[in-house]
Amino acid sequence: MSQIIIGKTLAELCNDCTEFLPEVTIIAYEQLKTEEPYSGKGNISFQSIVQEDELDGRKPIGSAQTSADGSFELHVDAAKLTPGLTLHVKLSKLPHQRSEVKKTVQIRVATFTPDRWEEEGMKVTLRLYQDFWCNVIRKLYDAWVICGRIVSCKNSKIPAKGYRVTAMDKDLLNDDNLGTAITDDNGYFRIDYQSLDFKQTFLSFLGLNVETPFNTGGFGPDVYFQVQSPDGDVVFKENREVGMQPDRKDRGHCFCVSLCVPLEGTATSGGWLRIARSLKIPDDRSLHAFDTDGFARNGFALKGVLAMQGNVPPTSSLETLTGNPYEYRFLVSTTVTAANAITASRTYIDQSHFSPNVIDGTSPYFQRVLLGTLTSNLSNDSVDVYLEQSFIKADGWVNLLECIRKTFQNDPNLDENDLNTGSWAWDSEFLMGIDSAKISSDMSPRVTTPTVNTPGDAIAQPMPRQKIAIRFEMREVISEGVYQTPPQSGTTLNSVYISNADPVLKMDLVDNRTNLCSPVSGNIGVAYTVHHPHLRSASITLRKSGGPTFTLTDGARLPQNDILPTGTATINNANLGINHGANNISLSRCTYMLDLHVSLRRLIGDSIETPEPFPAQAFFYEV
Template sequence: MRNIFKGSLKGYVCEDCREVIADVEILFYLPYRKEVPANSNTKETFRFVSKEESKEREKLLIGKTKTDKEGNFAFEVNENYLNSEFDIDFICGTVPPKPPKPKREETLQFHITTLSMKEELEQQERNENYKWEYSIAYKWWCYIRGHFFDAWVICGHLLNCRTNTPIANAKVTAMDADFLTDDNLGTATTDSNGHFRIDYSSADFKKTFLSPWINIETDPSFLSFNSGPDVYFKAELGGTKLVDETKANARKNVGYCLCVNLCSEVTVTNPEETFPSAWTGIGAAFSSSYGSGIHDFDADGFAGSGKQVLFSTIRLTGQAALKSASGNPIEYRFRISDTTAANNTPFLAESNFTKIIGVTPNLFVPSIVSKLTRKVFSFILNDIFVYSNQSDFDAEGWFDVNHAIERTLIEVGLTPADLSLYNIIEEDTLISLNTAALTSAPNVPDIFNAGEPIPPANEIPVEKFAIRFEIREVINKPSNIFGAIGGNGKTLNSIVMNNNPIYRKLAGKELEESTLCTPISGTIHAKYSLYHPYLASGSLHLKSNSGSIDRFVSDGIINSASVKRINNNSPLNAPPSNNNLTRCTYSLKLYSSTRKSNGDFNDSDGGSPLEQIFFYDDNQV
C-alpha cells in the first residue's frame, strides 16, 4: 500500500485574512539534531534556515514535492521511514498574488515544524478527507513577503457603522499621505462579506515628481522620516461616498501588512432588510435636535455653532427602511407649524402642525431619496437614482418610498420584481422642503439712498416655524390599520428661516456732488448702507489701479457687530494716517454676507461686492 502524506500550506496576512502559498517546494528531512534554547518547542519552531544549516542537512533529505495553486501537496513516504519523525521545510521562491523575485539572489529556506509521520498517516487512514494543514503566523509571513519580496498588502472589511453589516461591491482606494503628492496605493472591490484586499509595493508609495528616476518616501511630518506609508482610505458605491478619509486620518508608518475595518454611516441594504428609521438632520451641517453641540439647534431656533438661519431648499435627512420587521411597508411625512416654542421645552402638540409637505402647495421639492446599485455589475442600468415625485404622496402627505422605487424601475424599463437584483443605498434625504413657501416677510424697499437710515417699519421681522416627523407601518391601508414605528413624532419646536436679500447701497459722496466722471481730490468720503437681520459680515475695501493702495477701510461702523451698518460720511483718506492717495484710478468695494444656510451651503447673497470706481487727482486745484 502506498503511504501518501497529504498537506497544505497557508500564510496569515492578518489574523482574519489568510492566503494559500502556491508553487513552492516542500522539503522532507530526517530530524536535524541540534542544540536548541531551553523551554523551546522544537516541533513548532518556525525559523529561517541558513545556507550553512541547509548544507549540513543535505544528507538528511528524504525527498521533496511542490504545492499546487491551492497550496496543497502530496508526498509518498518510503516505508523505511514510517516510524520516523520528519522535519518539514519549504523554499519560498514566490509569494501571492503574483510571483515577484526576491530582493536578494539567495535561496530562502524556512523550517516549518517537526512531526510524527506515523501519527499523521494513521489519521489520514481513519479519515480519507483529512490532510495536515499548516498556517504560518502573520508576523512571520508578513515579514517574509515584505522583507524579501517587497510585497505589501492591505486586508480589510467595509461595514455599516450602525448595523455592522457588510457592504458589498464598493470600491475601496488606499492612499499614502505624502508631503508632496499623495500616492494611490491601489483600489479593490468588496466581496459579499465586505472584504477587500489591496496589494502594492514600496515603489507605489515612494513616487516623486522625478519618478521613476528618483523614488523616496516623503513623509508629511517632514522632520521625521519613516519607511512605511501613511495610509488613509476612500470608498464609494454607485457614485455615493461611503468613506472619505483625509491625511488627518492616516495610519502612520504602516508595516508590510495592514489590517483595517472601515465603517460607513451610509445605509446599504437588500430590499428586504430592516433597520431603525429616524429624522436626524437638516442638510449635512445640522442635526434635527436641540443641544449644545456644534451641529445642534439652540433654544431660540438658530442652527449650529454659527447661529445660522435656514433659507431656500433644505434637505430633511435621516433614514427610513422600506419595510417593517413584520414585512409591512413604511410611510413617513413632515408637517409644519406656524406656532413655535423654545426647543428646550416639550414637543408642541401635533394639532399645531397644519401644513404638510406634499399637500400644502409649493412646499415639496423633488430630490434623490435613494439609489439602486446592481449586486452584480452591469454595463446597463448598473446605478439607478430614485427621485421623489408628487405621485409618491397620498392625500394626507404620507410619502411611500416603495412607490418611488417601483415607479422609477418602471420608468427605466424594468419591473418591480427586478428590485431583487439591486442593493439599496439610502441617500440620506427623506424629503426636501422649499422654505421660501413658508416665509413671507417683505424685502426692504429699494427707495433709500446710500447712507440713508432705514426706518423701523421697513425692518425685516424674525420668522420661525416648527417641523414634525411622523412615520408608520402600513398594515392595511384601505382599512386604516397602521402600526407605530420608533421615531414617530420627532419635532423641532423652533427653526428660524429667512429668504430676504441683504439691503446694500454704496456711493462716493464727492462723486454725487459732482458727476460720476469728474476727477476728485482732497479728503473723499464713502456713503454706504448694509442691513439684514442676520448680517454676518461687512467690509469696505479700497484699491488703486497701480496696486500701491490696497487696504480695508475701518471707520468704526462697517466693522461693528450691528445688523445695520450705515454711514453717509466715511473718510477714505483722512489725514494724517491715510492721507496717501496719489493720482490714479481707484476701486471701492462693499463686501457683505449673512448667516443664511440650507445645511449644505451658505447663502451667496452679498458674495459679489458692490463697486464704485473713481479717479483721484492730487494735483487738482
C-alpha cells in the same frame, strides 16, 4: 481690493475616513519663488512642518480661524497675490486628542496660483494627506485613532447602526482596552487613544511603559475587536490571536478597518437625521449642528431648499420588498413656541401648530429630491428613485414602496415584476425637499428687502429674523388602515432660522462734483448703508490703481469681521471721511476704486453662502 478665500480644512485618516480641523489658524503668505504650485496628492512632499527660521522676515498677508466643521473665510490683499498664495495651518492640539502633549506646530499645506481666483472669491479645500498627517503630525502629538465601519455580513450596503465596538490590544500578559465606540447611522465608528493605553506593563510603576511582546518589529498595538448589538448581545468576537496577524499587528497612528456582523431580518431605521448632509438635528445625546435658539453650525441661518436626509427603508424586510411598507411625512410650522434641547424629556412643539402646513401633493413648499438607489443583489443593477410630488398622498404621506413601484411603472426599460422576486438593497439618499424661500414669502410679517433711496440712510423697517419648526412623522403599514408608530415618529426640530431675502447694500462717493464725469478734489467721503438680519462681516476698502489697498475705519461700525448671530443688522453712515477725519488717507493724483465687502451668516446646503460682489465705484482724484 480684498480677495476672499472660502475654504475647509480636513485631514485624511485613510481613504474613506477624514476629520475636520476645528479651531486652527489659517495663515496666508505671498508665494516664494522656491515654492512650487500645489498640484494635489502627487505633490505631497510639499506638506511639511515649518521651522521658525523659515518664517524670519516673512509677514502674513491674512489669517482666519476655522469653525467647528473646519470651514474658514480669509480676506487677503489682492495686490500681494503675485505670483501666488501659500496657505499654512497653525495648530496646538488635534481633534479628539487624548494625550497630554502640548505644542504649537505650523504646517505648510498648499500654494495656489492666480488661475484659481474668481470675482466672487476662491474656494479651496486644504487637505492634509494621510502619510504626512498620520506618520508625522499624529505621531508628534501621540494621537492614535481607529476608524472603521460595521455592515451586514449578508449585504455590505446595510449598515449596523447603534452597535458597541471595543478595540483590544493583545499583550504578553494582560491585554489592553484601547477604547469603545457606538456606530452611527451609517455603521461608522471612531476610537481615539494614546500610547499609554497600550504600553502599560508590570514595569509601569517604575516609569517604564513599553508595548509587549518585545522585539516584534514594531511599536504599535496588536488589535482585535468585539462587537455588541444595541441590546447588549455579543454578535462578533475575535480571538486575541487575531492581533498577531499581519494586517492587525503593530498598527500605526491611523488604523482603518471593516467588520461585518449578522443582522436580524427586520430593517432598522434612523428616521429623519439631518438637513443636507452635515446638519444633524438634536437628539437625546447632543444638539449636534444646532443651538437652542435655532442657529445652525455656530450662528448660521439656512437658505433655499432644505434637503431632509435620513434612513427610512421601503419595508420591514432587509433584503426583499415583501415586508410591511413604511410611510413618512414632513410638516412645517411658522409658530415657534419651544427651543431646541438635548434631554430625553424635552418638549416638542405641539402637533396642532403643524396641521395647516403638511408637505403634500399640492404644497408649494415641495421640492423634488433623490430618495435613494435600489440595487439588485442578484444582477447588481441599480435604479435611482426620485420623489415626485404626484407620488405623495393627499395627507402628505410618502410610501417608499409605492414610489419604487411607480418609478418602475413609468420607465419602459424596467419591469415591475422584478420587484416581487430576488433580493434587494436600498441605499437611502434624501427624504424630502422643502423650499424655505416660499415659506419665507408666506410668513407674517412678510420679509422683503427694504428700499433705501440714499446711501447713508437708516432702515425705517428692518427685516425681522424668521424661524420655523419642522416635524417628521413615520408609520409602519400593518394592513389597510392599521398602522404601527415607531419611536422615530414625531421627531421635531423646534427652531431653525431661515433667511432668503437679499441684503441692503448701498454705497456712494460724497464729493463736491456737479458732473459725475469730472475728477474729484478736496475732502471726500463715502456714504453707505448695509442691512440684513444675518450679517457676518462688512468692510469698505479703497484701492489705488497700481498701488496699495486701504481698509476704511468707522469707529465701531467698520470694519466688522465676525458679527455675532444676534448682533447688529444695520451699519450706515452718511459721510465717512476718506482723506479727512478718522482715516485721513493721503490721496495723490490717480484713479481709485471703492469696494464694499459684505458676507452673511447663511448656509446653502452644507456650505457657507458665497457673497455676491458689490459693484466697485471708480473715481479720479485731482490734487
